[in-house]
Amino acid sequence: MVLALVAMVGAYAPQSHASGPTARSAQTTTTLDTTNQAAAAAGFDIKSFACSSKVQEGKPKIFCKAEWVGGKDPFTPKFDVNLTFFNPVLSFWNETRTAEYTFRCLGGREYRVSLSIGDNDGKETPYQARYVICGDL
Structure with missing residues (x-):
């Protein structure tokens, strides 16, 4: 019982950033969502997704780029960020x-x-997520 309690506490312990910035990458898929499963089975998936941080015009910014395969245009990229953010700009090109x-x-x-792409047939790619630390000024 004590070991189970220790394991539970460890699972919920906050992560330390004392060692400095580290790159993390996570990919999540919803196994119970048949729409996501059907999209992946049909070859509609995110091919690449990367985010980086840099200072531009004196302000720290995060830049993300994504590329996907399959699906039927027009597409709807759905980006989501876990913290409050300022002035988001989304640009996407159906043909590429x-x-x-x-x-x-x-x-x-x-x-x-996090990112998922929707297509004209109502299919959606499985969500993927990336972690990035905002650059210091």
């Missing part, structure tokens, strides 16, 4: 199946950016 998402961020904070 690419998207860019940019937003201002608060220096030193870690952001979780």
